[in-house]
Amino acid sequence: MVNQKFTSSPKTEKLQLSRLQQGWLVLALSVTCLPIWFYVPIWVAIFCLVPISWRLRVLWKGGAQLSRKVTAGLAVLASAFVLWQWYPPIGLEPMSTLLIICCALKFLEMRVIREARTVLYLCYFIAAIQLIYEQTVFHFLLAVLSIILTLTAQNMAERDPWQQYSFKSFSLFPLKSVGWIALVSIPLTIIIFLFAPRVPSFWVVPVSEDQAVSGISDTMSPGSIGELARSSKLAFRVGFEDEVPPRRSLYWRALVLSDYDGQAWTNRENFMTIQDGGRTHFPGSNRPAPEWLDEILYEGQPLEDDVYQEPTSQHWLFALAAPTSQENGLGMTKGLRLVSRQPITQRVKYSVTSYPDYRMTGDVLDYRDRYRNLHLPDEFNPRTRELAESWASQGLSPDQLVSRLFSLFRSEHTYTLNPGAFGTDSIDEFMFDRTRGFCEHFAQATVFLLRAAGVPARIVSGYQGGELNADGNYLMVYQYDAHAWAEYWVEGRGWVHADPTTAVSPERIEMGAREILKEDPDFLADDVFSLARMQDINWLNWLRLRMDSVNYLWVSWILGYDNEQQFDLWQGLFGDLSIKRLMIILSVLAVLIMGAIGFNLWWISEERKRPRTQRQFDQFRSELLKAGVDLEPGFTPSRLAEQSRGQNPNHDSRIDALCQLFEQHFYAGVDNRQKINALLKKKS
Amino acid sequence: MPNQLEAAVEQVSRVLLGKNHAVRLAVACMVARGHLLIEDLPGLGKTTLAQALGRVTGLDYKRVQFTSDMLPADLTGFSMFDKESGKFQFQEGPIFCQFLLADEINRCSPKTQSALLEAMEERQVSVDGESRKLPEPFFVIATQNPHSLAGTFPLPESQLDRFLMRISLGYPDAAAEREILEGRNPRENISEIEQVLLAEHLLTLQEAVSQVKASDVVMDYLQRLIKATRESGLFVHGISPRGGLALMQASKAWAMLEGRDYLSPDDVQAVVAPVFSHRLNSRTSGGQTSVVEIEQWVETIDILAS
Numbered sequence: 010m011v012n013q014k015f016t017s018s019p020k021t022e023k024l025q026l027s028r029l030q031q032g033w034l035v036l037a038l039s040v041t042c043l044p045i046w047f048y049v050p051i052w053v054a055i056f057c058l059v060p061i062s063w064r065l066r067v068l069w070k071g072g073a074q075l076s077r078k079v080t081a082g083l084a085v086l087a088s089a090f091v092l093w094q095w096y097p098p099i100g101l102e103p104m105s106t107l108l109i110i111c112c113a114l115k116f117l118e119m120r121v122i123r124e125a126r127t128v129l130y131l132c133y134f135i136a137a138i139q140l141i142y143e144q145t146v147f148h149f150l151l152a153v154l155s156i157i158l159t160l161t162a163q164n165m166a167e168r169d170p171w172q173q174y175s176f177k178s179f180s181l182f183p184l185k186s187v188g189w190i191a192l193v194s195i196p197l198t199i200i201i202f203l204f205a206p207r208v209p210s211f212w213v214v215p216v217s218e219d220q221a222v223s224g225i226s227d228t229m230s231p232g233s234i235g236e237l238a239r240s241s242k243l244a245f246r247v248g249f250e251d252e253v254p255p256r257r258s259l260y261w262r263a264l265v266l267s268d269y270d271g272q273a274w275t276n277r278e279n280f281m282t283i284q285d286g287g288r289t290h291f292p293g294s295n296r297p298a299p300e301w302l303d304e305i306l307y308e309g310q311p312l313e314d315d316v317y318q319e320p321t322s323q324h325w326l327f328a329l330a331a332p333t334s335q336e337n338g339l340g341m342t343k344g345l346r347l348v349s350r351q352p353i354t355q356r357v358k359y360s361v362t363s364y365p366d367y368r369m370t371g372d373v374l375d376y377r378d379r380y381r382n383l384h385l386p387d388e389f390n391p392r393t394r395e396l397a398e399s400w401a402s403q404g405l406s407p408d409q410l411v412s413r414l415f416s417l418f419r420s421e422h423t424y425t426l427n428p429g430a431f432g433t434d435s436i437d438e439f440m441f442d443r444t445r446g447f448c449e450h451f452a453q454a455t456v457f458l459l460r461a462a463g464v465p466a467r468i469v470s471g472y473q474g475g476e477l478n479a480d481g482n483y484l485m486v487y488q489y490d491a492h493a494w495a496e497y498w499v500e501g502r503g504w505v506h507a508d509p510t511t512a513v514s515p516e517r518i519e520m521g522a523r524e525i526l527k528e529d530p531d532f533l534a535d536d537v538f539s540l541a542r543m544q545d546i547n548w549l550n551w552l553r554l555r556m557d558s559v560n561y562l563w564v565s566w567i568l569g570y571d572n573e574q575q576f577d578l579w580q581g582l583f584g585d586l587s588i589k590r591l592m593i594i595l596s597v598l599a600v601l602i603m604g605a606i607g608f609n610l611w612w613i614s615e616e617r618k619r620p621r622t623q624r625q626f627d628q629f630r631s632e633l634l635k636a637g638v639d640l641e642p643g644f645t646p647s648r649l650a651e652q653s654r655g656q657n658p659n660h661d662s663r664i665d666a667l668c669q670l671f672e673q674h675f676y677a678g679v680d681n682r683q684k685i686n687a688l689l690k691k692k693s
Numbered sequence: 694m695p696n697q698l699e700a701a702v703e704q705v706s707r708v709l710l711g712k713n714h715a716v717r718l719a720v721a722c723m724v725a726r727g728h729l730l731i732e733d734l735p736g737l738g739k740t741t742l743a744q745a746l747g748r749v750t751g752l753d754y755k756r757v758q759f760t761s762d763m764l765p766a767d768l769t770g771f772s773m774f775d776k777e778s779g780k781f782q783f784q785e786g787p788i789f790c791q792f793l794l795a796d797e798i799n800r801c802s803p804k805t806q807s808a809l810l811e812a813m814e815e816r817q818v819s820v821d822g823e824s825r826k827l828p829e830p831f832f833v834i835a836t837q838n839p840h841s842l843a844g845t846f847p848l849p850e851s852q853l854d855r856f857l858m859r860i861s862l863g864y865p866d867a868a869a870e871r872e873i874l875e876g877r878n879p880r881e882n883i884s885e886i887e888q889v890l891l892a893e894h895l896l897t898l899q900e901a902v903s904q905v906k907a908s909d910v911v912m913d914y915l916q917r918l919i920k921a922t923r924e925s926g927l928f929v930h931g932i933s934p935r936g937g938l939a940l941m942q943a944s945k946a947w948a949m950l951e952g953r954d955y956l957s958p959d960d961v962q963a964v965v966a967p968v969f970s971h972r973l974n975s976r977t978s979g980g981q982t983s984v985v986e987i988e989q990w991v992e993t994i995d996i997l998a999s
Contacts, residue, residue, distance in 0.1 A: 615998065623910075623997050642995035645958040675910040675997075677955040 060117035265344035285344030309366025369503025382465035397461030415512035424514035451509035480558035711869030725946035727857020
């Protein structure tokens with residue numbers, strides 16, 4: 010008599026997930042985990058693919074569930090793998106890996122809705138985690154897609170478990186309703202984004218060092234800048250207030266390297282408070298300005314720019330000479346650079362005002378600076394030293410020395426990305442034997458020769474040039490734009506800029522590294538499929554520039570939206586902000602938002618659409634309930650009267666009459682609203 | 694008109710002691726043009742109720758005791774050769790009546806059952822390729838004993854659906870029991886029952902049922918009830934549209950019995966259990982839902998809002 014299908018245990022039957030619901034879950038999980046696979050080891054991806062494909066197989070062909078023993082075994086195995094990969098397992102990668110594995114294994118053993126919920130909540134979490142790794146607009150859109158798909162899967166999973174959803178009943182309807190929910194939430198998101206206080210993060214995600222350190226380092230040896238030409242990763246973007254200066258003047262200073270041990274050039278100053286031979290000036294700190302600040306005359310037309318720097322885990326920033334900045338935590342060094350008190354572990358934005366026409370009084374180079382910038386270890390590069398001494402003995406001024414050296418470079422040397430490895434006397438080898446080199450070879454040869462001739466000199470490293478994106482009037486500076494050049498000291502003029510690369514390969518400076526190097530096999534060797542390689546294909550290049558300008562807008566307006574911009578916005582909207590005024594505005598805003606939410610809740614409520622008498626009847630029922638009458642929603646007016654008669658000590662004819670009136674109103678079509686109103690008022 | 698119905702109920706209640714509600718349901722069922730299934734143990738008054746009803750309404754009453762060797766023709770009738778006229782003459786079976794008591798319907802073979810049930814639904818029978826209309830009004834009370842199932846053919850769900858209501862009489866209460874024990878045999882009293890209705894009256898009353906007004910509010914309530922059977926998860930299957938129609942028809946009949954010209958949720962609640970209980974299977978027990986189960990469930994459905 011009874012359908013046998015339904016006589017199985019009702020408890021498990023009740024919560025079983027249908028195939029369509031599982032299908033949505035598979036989709037949500039796959040899309041959510043997709044981006045994070047780029048940041049975790051390959052075995053994690055394999056570990057996740059197995060459960061998903063198993064689930065797909067069960068979906069398509071049917072089949073038994075895995076036993077709990079198998080999943081437990083897999084969990085142990087995965088934990089062992091994590092320990093093997095990272096010990097101790099602290100940091101972002103092991104934790105996100107564990108999370109993904111948990112999610113995948115839960116998915117594998119999932120059969121009921123309760124377990125599906127765990128998977129879904131983990132999906133939301135994973136969608137957010139991938140934004141810790143990358144915050145581009147594309148990653149953001151991917152996260153939004155993941156969340157919408159997860160919401161849809163949840164929408165499906167929480168539907169009537171009695172209904173057997175099959176693939177035949179597939180429709181995009183749940184996606185539509187979730188999309189609608191997402192759409193409705195956008196205004197609130199915008200308001201919160203614009204007006205909620207920007208709280209700095211309470212913790213810093215530890216990023217493993219090998220991954221985060223990228224870009225130029227504080228040690229330069231022959232070949233180290235050439236290494237960077239293999240990468241097309243973005244180093245930073247710069248937005249300009251006005252016109253972008255010509256490429257030849259774009260020397261982005263990052264480091265000043267004065268210490269030379271015969272092989273490598275370094276900066277031995279370990280503390281950010283003392284850099285380039287002087288105390289770093291942090292504007293806003295209450296220490297007096299260092300003396301060297303008086304030796305630099307910030308003159309001429311200032312250049313305003315905003316730098317959006319990718320994380321480097323280092324302290325140095327990128328700026329044109331002579332930079333000034335009012336940002337908190339940023340310091341100006343004696344070497345005309347900017348440094349940050351905290352290492353740059355996240356993308357940062359800072360505003361810089363540079364004075365390209367600055368002057369230095371250049372009166373005295375104190376003895377420690379002089380020693381440091383003249384020091385050469387004795388044992389290396391005898392031939393270059395000999396040449397320098399012979400030039401010096403001719404009584405040439407520093408400028409004449411430089412121009413003579415540059416004409417030598419121009420006539421006898423070639424500029425190449427890959428001159429090969431050098432021995433211990435690398436400068437001699439470069440100067441006289443190979444006569445081929447990259448910018449760091451020329452720079453170090455220049456500095457060495459000048460020092461040997463008795464002129465204080467130092468290496469400056471950083472980036473040169475950058476690609477203009479006309480869409481947003483900003484520059485994109487890539488790792489392959491890394492550059493090194495020289496500076497030498499002239500009495501009365503201070504440190505003078507000298508870039509030997511302009512002598513040997515002016516195209517590098519005028520047209521940029523990419524134009525010169527694109528034929529070189531080592532150029533961008535690490536990014537084989539980089540779009541930067543394909544700039545000659547017009548439409549691809551167009552696409553690349555558009556994509557980057559979207560990202561730039563994203564970085565400057567969304568990610569770069571900080572307390573300062575918020576404050577500006579507020580000021581623009583409400584004028585000057587006193588505390589009192591701020592409080593009033595905040596309270597008004599809070600009331601408005603709450604009011605809007607409340608109004609919306611009321612507007613969409615079923616309650617609003619019900620006739621008044623029905624609401625009155627509900628009130629009447631709750632009145633009886635308060636009087637101690639046991640009620641069920643299904644009680645009819647006459648039953649209410651009966652129940653009240655039995656249980657309500659204050660029962661009177663009014664209640665009987667009301668019950669009768671309500672019944673007549675609702676069912677007999679009698680218009681007795683006035684009587685009902687009158688009787689209801691009588692009580693209150 | 695309702696006074697006549699009241700009188701009919703009163704007359705029947707005279708012989709079926711303490712069973713006023715069951716009697717009212719039976720009368721409502723009859724007025725709603727439905728058929729009634731009584732499920733009970735022997736000796737609880739099923740036959741008495743049927744006989745009394747037949748007498749009080751003045752309908753042409755017949756009783757058929759169903760047995761396992763019964764054939765459809767025993768019910769519907771057959772053609773016999775008449776020597777005198779030299780023609781086949783149709784001999785009407787017992788089903789050609791206005792009020793049929795089909796006793797122990799689950800004792801006969803499915804073939805015979807379906808002949809009866811078809812007749813109930815179509816209000817006509819087909820014999821020798823010729824369909825013959827049954828008299829109007831046509832009302833069937835079928836009884837079955839739910840407990841001794843050996844050698845029976847339980848009615849399938851699709852057949853149960855043909856009955857507007859299913860009721861059981863149950864044991865009488867103490868006072869009624871006493872009266873019975875004191876020697877007043879109800880069957881002997883049947884002859885004392887007065888006929889208060891005519892067949893034509895009944896037809897008019899049946900017509901009048903559809904005149905009962907149903908406001909939007911109560912229609913919403915009916916729909917909510919029907920929807921809830923499909924979505925609440927308490928039942929294996931929801932109520933079919935025919936089941937929903939049955940509920941409305943029965944409720945209206947009850948409203949008329951109550952002397953009202955409009956439908957109120959009270960009427961719906963009075964008949965919902967007998968109308969739904971044989972149409973729904975409980976998910977927890979697996980079997981048909983009990984009256985108590987349905988009455989408790991109905992209390993959870995708000996009469997005004999979802």
